[in-house]
Amino acid sequence: MKATATMFVTGPDQRGLVARVANFIFENNGNIVHSDHHIDTESKLFLTRVEWELDGFRIPRQEIGSKFAPIAEAMQMSWELHFSEERGRVAIFVSRYEHCLYDLLMRHAAGELHGNVALVVSNHPDLQPLAEHFRVPFHVFPITAATKKEQEGKELALLEEHRIDLIVLARYLQVFTPEFVARYPNRMINIHDSFLPAFVGAGPYRQAHERGVKLIGATSHYVTDQLDDGPIIEQDVMRVSHRDTVEDLKRKGRDLERVVLARAVRLHLEHRVLAYGRKTAVFD
Amino acid sequence: MKATATMFVTGPDQRGLVARVANFIFENNGNIVHSDHHIDTESKLFLTRVEWELDGFRIPRQEIGSKFAPIAEAMQMSWELHFSEERGRVAIFVSRYEHCLYDLLMRHAAGELHGNVALVVSNHPDLQPLAEHFRVPFHVFPITAATKKEQEGKELALLEEHRIDLIVLARYLQVFTPEFVARYPNRMINIHDSFLPAFVGAGPYRQAHERGVKLIGATSHYVTDQLDDGPIIEQDVMRVSHRDTVEDLKRKGRDLERVVLARAVRLHLEHRVLAYGRKTAVFD
Amino acid sequence: MKATATMFVTGPDQRGLVARVANFIFENNGNIVHSDHHIDTESKLFLTRVEWELDGFRIPRQEIGSKFAPIAEAMQMSWELHFSEERGRVAIFVSRYEHCLYDLLMRHAAGELHGNVALVVSNHPDLQPLAEHFRVPFHVFPITAATKKEQEGKELALLEEHRIDLIVLARYLQVFTPEFVARYPNRMINIHDSFLPAFVGAGPYRQAHERGVKLIGATSHYVTDQLDDGPIIEQDVMRVSHRDTVEDLKRKGRDLERVVLARAVRLHLEHRVLAYGRKTAVFD
Amino acid sequence: MKATATMFVTGPDQRGLVARVANFIFENNGNIVHSDHHIDTESKLFLTRVEWELDGFRIPRQEIGSKFAPIAEAMQMSWELHFSEERGRVAIFVSRYEHCLYDLLMRHAAGELHGNVALVVSNHPDLQPLAEHFRVPFHVFPITAATKKEQEGKELALLEEHRIDLIVLARYLQVFTPEFVARYPNRMINIHDSFLPAFVGAGPYRQAHERGVKLIGATSHYVTDQLDDGPIIEQDVMRVSHRDTVEDLKRKGRDLERVVLARAVRLHLEHRVLAYGRKTAVFD
Secondary structure: OOOEEEEEEEEEOOOOHHHHHHHHHHHOOOEEEEEEEEEEOOOOEEEEEEEEEOOOOOOOHHHHHHHHHHHHHHOOOEEEEEEOOOOEEEEEEEOOOOHHHHHHHHHHHOOOOOEEEEEEEEOOOOOHHHHHHOOOOEEEOOOOOOOHHHHHHHHHHHHHHOOOOEEEEOOOOOOOOHHHHHHOOOOEEEEEOOOOOOOOOOOHHHHHHHHOOOEEEEEEEEOOOOOOOOOEEEEEEEEOOOOOOHHHHHHHHHHHHHHHHHHHHHHHHOOOEEEEOOEEEEOO | OOOEEEEEEEEEOOOOHHHHHHHHHHHOOOEEEEEEEEEEOOOOEEEEEEEEEOOOOOOOHHHHHHHHHHHHHHOOOEEEEEEOOOOEEEEEEEOOOOHHHHHHHHHHHOOOOOEEEEEEEEOOOOOHHHHHHOOOOEEEOOOOOOOHHHHHHHHHHHHHHOOOOEEEEOOOOOOOOHHHHHHOOOOEEEEEOOOOOOOOOOOHHHHHHHHOOOEEEEEEEEOOOOOOOOOEEEEEEEEOOOOOOHHHHHHHHHHHHHHHHHHHHHHHHOOOEEEEOOEEEEOO | OOOEEEEEEEEEOOOOHHHHHHHHHHHOOOEEEEEEEEEEOOOOEEEEEEEEEOOOOOOOHHHHHHHHHHHHHHOOOEEEEEEOOOOEEEEEEEOOOOHHHHHHHHHHHOOOOOEEEEEEEEOOOOOHHHHHHOOOOEEEOOOOOOOHHHHHHHHHHHHHHOOOOEEEEOOOOOOOOHHHHHHOOOOEEEEEOOOOOOOOOOOHHHHHHHHOOOEEEEEEEEOOOOOOOOOEEEEEEEEOOOOOOHHHHHHHHHHHHHHHHHHHHHHHHOOOEEEEOOEEEEOO | OOOEEEEEEEEEOOOOHHHHHHHHHHHOOOEEEEEEEEEEOOOOEEEEEEEEEOOOOOOOHHHHHHHHHHHHHHOOOEEEEEEOOOOEEEEEEEOOOOHHHHHHHHHHHOOOOOEEEEEEEEOOOOOHHHHHHOOOOEEEOOOOOOOHHHHHHHHHHHHHHOOOOEEEEOOOOOOOOHHHHHHOOOOEEEEEOOOOOOOOOOOHHHHHHHHOOOEEEEEEEEOOOOOOOOOEEEEEEEEOOOOOOHHHHHHHHHHHHHHHHHHHHHHHHOOOEEEEOOEEEEOO
C-alpha cells in the first residue's frame, strides 16, 4: 500500500473544477489512483473525492493545503485533506450492550479499520474486562441528570488529551448535550436500532414488533442536535416474521447493528464519507 | 396438483388444538399435506394453517364447515375454509401508473396467480388499452370530492355483481370512504411506495430523498380506515445512493412496488395470509 | 436533461491520465458532470468514465473523436465515445418464455431504457402478439441444426439493415455460432438463470433444487464463445427453502431474471459498463 | 421459557401421520407450541417438526422415546427426540483465522446459542488467548500428513470424553479422514467461503475475483466425505464491484462467514435443521 493523499472538494458547480483539481495534482507529479466526481443536480453542488499517490509528489505534505487554498478560494470551494499514513484516533462510547464494542475491537485487532482505537468510554463499569482483553484503556464516567454537564466536561478533556478525531457511539444510551455535540460535527457516529426514519427514539424493536413489520433495520448516522436525525451513512435490513418475538428481533437486530456501525466507521476512517446538508455522499 | 382444502384456525391457546384439527381430518380420511401451527406468546393466540387432500375425504365439500363448526365452537376457535379449486375473483383498481397493473396481468396470464382477474377499475381511462391487451374488462369511474360517494356506490354494485373476493389497489391514488373499506375487511390489498411506517402519505420518494436514506422500500398491506396503517403483508427494500435523484428513486421503486404487491396478492390468493389484530401471519 | 458526451478511457496506468482527459474537456469549455476513475491494481490498468455537458463545448460532436485520438495514442489509451442524444438501437431475441420480453418492452414503453427497441427476433412465432401490443416489429427465424448457419445469416442481414447496436437475449434458447458472436463483441447481453459460475448450462433450477441451495440467482453477462462464461454485468439472488419445488424455483427465478437482465440492459445503454478482459467495470 | 420436547419425524408419506403424532402428544396431556409438517412431493417423504410443553405431560422424559417407538415403527417413521433443557455440547475447530471463533464465543457468552461450547480444538496454538478470554479450554493438535490419523484418534478421544454433540469447523483448514467424518454424521458443520456449488475447494475469493462476480457468498453445510458437498444449511451473499480487490473480498467475506456459520449453528442447536438425502429442511 503506497502512501496517498485524499481530498474532498465541494462547492457550487462550475466549469473546470475537475480539471483544476486534476491539474493541481498532475502538475506536481502526483498519480491519481481514484477520482470520483458527482454533481448534485438539485442543490447545484459538486462533490469530489480524489486520491493520489504521494510518492514523487513535489509538494511536501505540510504545504499541500496552503498551495491548494488559493485555487479553492478562487472557485469558492470547501476542501478537506487527509493522508493515508495518518490513522484517525477513535474513542468508542458504550453503555452495557457489548456486541458492537466486541465487533469494533475485533475488527480493530484484525486490522480492518484504518484507525486507532485510543480509548473506550462508558457510563457503566461492566465492559471493562472486554476492553482490557483488547488492551484498550477503559474510562468510566457515570452519568445522572445532575452530573451530565460536569461529566461531559471531563470526557471532553479526556478526548482532547488523546487528540480524538472520531467518536463512535457503540450503543451508548445517553443523550449528549448540544454543547458536546457541537464539538464533534460530523465526527460522531451513532448506531440506531431501526431503519430510520421509522421508529425514532426508545424501544424501536418493540415498536417494530407492534407494527408487524416484515423487515427490521439499523441505521448509522452522524450525531446532530436532533435525536436520530443526523446525516445517514449506512443502513441495512433483515427479514423477520410473525414467529419472531421482540427478543428475536433484538437478537437479529444485534447482527445488523454490528455490521452497519462497522461499515460506517470504516468508511469514515477511509475518508469515504462526505456530509453535506442533511445527507452524506459515500464514495465506496 | 390434487384438490385440497385449506383451513385457518385461530383462538385462545389451549391443549389439544392441533390434535383436534388433525383428528377431524384424519378420521374423515383426509391426508394433510401442509400443517403449520404457531402460538403468539404475547397475545396467547394460536394460529394454524392446515391443508389436506380432498381425494378420499369422506365429508363432501359443502358440509365440511358445518361438521367442523361444533368442534371450533367448543374451543372458541375462529376458522376459515378454502378450496384449491375455488380461485379467488380479483378486481384491480388503478389510476395512471401502469407498472403494477402490467405486472399483475402478466403474472395472471402466465398462471402465477391462483385467482381470476375479473375486472380492472380506474378513475381514469388511460390504461384501458393495457387491460384490453390482456382481455380483462375495464371500467372507468371518475372521482371528485363531490362524486366520490356516489361513484363508490356504483363500484360496489359492480364488485358484487362480479362476486369479487379480493380488491388489489395497484397504485390507485384515491382514498376510499370508511364505508367502502368496511365492506372488504382484510380483502383489500394496497401497495405503498415506502418502507412503512417510514414516509406515510404522499410523496414518499421525495421524503426519502430529502432524508438521505440509503435504502428505499415498498410495503403491501391490507387497507383499513387509517391511512397506510393496515396489517403489513410484505415489504422489501433496495439500495440507493447520493447519486440517485428523486426520479431514480421512483424508477427503482417501481421495481419494488411490482414485486412486493405481486407477492402479497399471490400469498393472499393461496390462502397463506392470516390477519390478526394489526399484524399478519404469513405461512409461506 | 442536457445533452452530454460520455467517454470510456482505458490503458496502462501512468501519471497524468485524469488530468489529460479533464483538461481536454475543460480547455474546450466542457463541464464535467460525472467522472469516475479507477485503477485495477492487479492488471495495472486504469479505467475511466467521464461525462460532460455538450452545451458550450467548442468541438463539434463529429470532431471530438479525431481531436482526442492523438492524446489517447500518446498515452496508449483505448477509448469509446458516446452521445446521450444517440439512443442505442436494440434487437431482442426471445424463444417462448415471455417474462423478460414483457419486462423489457414495458420498461421501453415507460421510457426507462435509454434506447430504442427496433425489433424482436424469435425462433418461434408464439410471442408475436406480445410484440405487436407494444408495436415492435417481430421476425421469426425457425432454427434447426441444419438451418442454423443460414438463418443466422439472415438475422445478421436484418440486424445490419436496422443498424442494431445491442442484442439482448431475453431467454433465447438457441446457442449462436462463434461467427455470429464475433460480430457483436460486448454488445450481446444474455440472461442466465443461475448464479454463475454455479449451474452452468441447461436446467439450472433443477440443478439448484437437487443441490439443495438456500438461494437461487440470475446472471446477466456479455456473450462470448464459451457458454455462460462471458463478462458478468449484474447478478442477484433470492431466498428459497426446502418447501420450494422446482416449479417454485422457476417462478421465483423469473422475477430475478427480469430485473437482472433489465438492469444490465439499462446500464449498457447508459454507457455505464466497461468490459475488460473477463470482467466488467460498472460505473453506476 | 417453559421446558419443551422437540421431535423430528420423517418417513414415507401416508394418511394420518400428523394426527398420530398430535394425538400421541395430546392424549398424554402435552401442549403443542409449534408444529410444522411438510411433504416433499418429489421424494414422497414427509418431514415433521413438533415441539410441545413438558409441563403436565404424563410420560416422563426418559420414557417418551420407548412409548413413541411402536407408533413410529407401525408407520415406518424415523424420529429424533430432543429436550430444550439439554443444551448441546459443542466443540469448535479452528486454525488461524479468528473471526468465526470470536463470533461464536461472543454469541455463546451473550446467551444467543442454545448450547455449551465445551472446548476449542486447533492445529495451531495461535488462538489460545482468544479462547482463554472466553474461559473455554483450548487444545492443540498439530497436523501433518504423517500424523493426521494419529492426531484424529486423540481428537476423537477428547470429543468422546467431553460427550460432544456438535463439531463446528470455524475456518478449520484441515480435511478430515472419512473415518473421522463417519463418526459425526450431520453433526459436523463447516463454513465454506463461497456460494456453493460455485468455487469449490481452495481460494474461493481469488476464484471469485478472477471470474468477476458481482456478489460473493458463504455457505454452511454438514460435512460429508465429499469436499464442500454436504447438505447445505444456510447461505448468504454480499454485493461486490470491480473496485474490490481480492483482499476486499476476503474482508467482506469474513462478515458473511461469521453470520452464515452462526445462523447454522444456532438453527442446529435449536433442533430446527433436519437433513434428508443431500438436503436440509430448516424449520425457522
